[in-house]
Amino acid sequence: MSSMDGGEASVEQLAVALSDAGATAGDRRRRRGRSEAALVRAAQDGSEEAVAELFDRHWEAAHRAAYLITHDRAAAEDIAQEAFLAALRALPRFDRRRPLRPWLHRIVANRAIDWARARQLRREVGAEAAPELAGSEPASAEWPDHVAAALAQLPPEQRAVIVLRHLLELTPREIADVLELPQGTVNSRLRRGLDALGGALAESEGER
Amino acid sequence: MTERELRETLRHAPPDAAARERAWQVVRAAYRELPPPRRGRRRVRSTSLVLVACLAATLAVTGATRAPTEAVARWLRNAVGVTATAPAPTLSKLPAGTRLLVRAGGSVWVVAPDGVKRRLGSYAGASWSPHGLFVVGWHGSELTALEPDGDVRWSLTARARVRTARWAPGDGYRIAYVSGSELRMVNGDGTEDRRLAVARAGIVPAWRPAGAGHVLAWVDAHGRVRVTDVDAGRQLWRSAPLPGVRELAWSPDASSLLVVTARAAMLLRSDGSREATLGLLSGTSARGAAWTPGGEAAFVLRDAIANRSELVLLSPAGLRHRVLFTAPGRLGAPAWSSDGRVLLAPWPDGDQWLLFTPQRRHRPVQTVERVAAQFAPGGTQARFPSSVEWAPAARP
Numbered sequence: 001m002s003s004m005d006g007g008e009a010s011v012e013q014l015a016v017a018l019s020d021a022g023a024t025a026g027d028r029r030r031r032r033g034r035s036e037a038a039l040v041r042a043a044q045d046g047s048e049e050a051v052a053e054l055f056d057r058h059w060e061a062a063h064r065a066a067y068l069i070t071h072d073r074a075a076a077e078d079i080a081q082e083a084f085l086a087a088l089r090a091l092p093r094f095d096r097r098r099p100l101r102p103w104l105h106r107i108v109a110n111r112a113i114d115w116a117r118a119r120q121l122r123r124e125v126g127a128e129a130a131p132e133l134a135g136s137e138p139a140s141a142e143w144p145d146h147v148a149a150a151l152a153q154l155p156p157e158q159r160a161v162i163v164l165r166h167l168l169e170l171t172p173r174e175i176a177d178v179l180e181l182p183q184g185t186v187n188s189r190l191r192r193g194l195d196a197l198g199g200a201l202a203e204s205e206g207e208r
Numbered sequence: 209m210t211e212r213e214l215r216e217t218l219r220h221a222p223p224d225a226a227a228r229e230r231a232w233q234v235v236r237a238a239y240r241e242l243p244p245p246r247r248g249r250r251r252v253r254s255t256s257l258v259l260v261a262c263l264a265a266t267l268a269v270t271g272a273t274r275a276p277t278e279a280v281a282r283w284l285r286n287a288v289g290v291t292a293t294a295p296a297p298t299l300s301k302l303p304a305g306t307r308l309l310v311r312a313g314g315s316v317w318v319v320a321p322d323g324v325k326r327r328l329g330s331y332a333g334a335s336w337s338p339h340g341l342f343v344v345g346w347h348g349s350e351l352t353a354l355e356p357d358g359d360v361r362w363s364l365t366a367r368a369r370v371r372t373a374r375w376a377p378g379d380g381y382r383i384a385y386v387s388g389s390e391l392r393m394v395n396g397d398g399t400e401d402r403r404l405a406v407a408r409a410g411i412v413p414a415w416r417p418a419g420a421g422h423v424l425a426w427v428d429a430h431g432r433v434r435v436t437d438v439d440a441g442r443q444l445w446r447s448a449p450l451p452g453v454r455e456l457a458w459s460p461d462a463s464s465l466l467v468v469t470a471r472a473a474m475l476l477r478s479d480g481s482r483e484a485t486l487g488l489l490s491g492t493s494a495r496g497a498a499w500t501p502g503g504e505a506a507f508v509l510r511d512a513i514a515n516r517s518e519l520v521l522l523s524p525a526g527l528r529h530r531v532l533f534t535a536p537g538r539l540g541a542p543a544w545s546s547d548g549r550v551l552l553a554p555w556p557d558g559d560q561w562l563l564f565t566p567q568r569r570h571r572p573v574q575t576v577e578r579v580a581a582q583f584a585p586g587g588t589q590a591r592f593p594s595s596v597e598w599a600p601a602a603r604p
Binding site: 074091 | 236239515
């Protein structure tokens, strides 16, 4: 098992840390309010206030998840925003018995993985004169901790399962549904991803 | 790093409030655009039926013969869920002070500077003559020269479908057009229609805007860019095969040719040598090759994964590029007015034209909304215009 800082924090502890990070105090407070089904119903009936509350509940997690998978602020914003727009488009026919959160996260995770994969595959041509991609931005120094940087070193598939499991708190079964993978594959990616993350963090600790 | 520090780091990762606010504005606007909810409408209708019945009874009892006032009528319409027909949108004054040639829904239109539209007829596409005196339009296998008021000057029937045509600059003595896979040329008066070469279908040939003679850049069947003096029948140069060439555009001074391909936007010098290349990353594509009045190459970079488009300027000097502006969804080909004062950027996903000026490049000075409906005569199905072209400067 990988360890950090003299073996004090295991990858499981890291997972706990990630999990806690996904739920802010505000999130927990709001969860005691109206049920999600009630909010979806109100939104279907035309309540902008309900839409605002749903947005408020899910934006941070969606945006953060997208960022941790893509490691690109602009892409994260676009992906999270597009997930909410997709949810709005589906709102009139949305089955209120189904939870909104996993459905929203499915969109975020899959789009973020697609984006990250595409970025890996992108090729510059005419390298003698090819500047950077127009519009791309380096990650902000304000949001950037070495944990996000360590995550960025993992393949998108491993990043995604770690984020889904430990930031968005989905179960391996739910992750399997979201990513349309066998549960065994999810578990193995999670294992390998956490090991690699622990290693990357230990390495970055050594450099600091 | 301890576990506690790690947890704190993650917990206190600062939220991006600006991103959140931007996203909320977009989401809220999208929600307001949704059709009214069915349940709510049913409720209103059931209630309103009672109200209408009450009002009718009241009118009958009092023997009122006076027509309800407009306010009551409006209240009734609102109560029963009947909305008045939205007023037909109108184009306001165009800031460039010149005409626009617009193709929308299978028709071609000329829009005057005061916003008045004239439908020229059913054409698959059209382009201005060099001084805006005529328009060349095409539909099926017909190529037609007409005046901006719609009067046809001449017409010819090609052997295959006409895909595009461009009038030569300057004297306007030549028109190049692509029919099937043939690059052809006809004189501006409709005479001497002839075949020039086999060309890559669908790529608009580009006349060199300056210099002597009639020089045309076009793409052959092998994907080579060729530059030909059509009067002398002489090839000036040709490139190596370039995969996926889509568009060509000469700089205003004819010193550079912008070539947009599936994988790159490249600048070639007037002798065909390569000046600069901007590689496109996978998932992105470029369209709308054009030049700014200041001599920068321009094109729309579409990022399909992020679902956004950017208007990118590529400067030959220093081989630098920059983003003029970004929009969610798609952007159409940009069009600069002939005097360089106004840039029109079609934004189909917003059903808007965004009009910029050099002084305020990053924010539109004017938006034209509900564009599609403005080119839907008689309530026909509205389609956002597929192309716009400002009229060239009139002959001095």
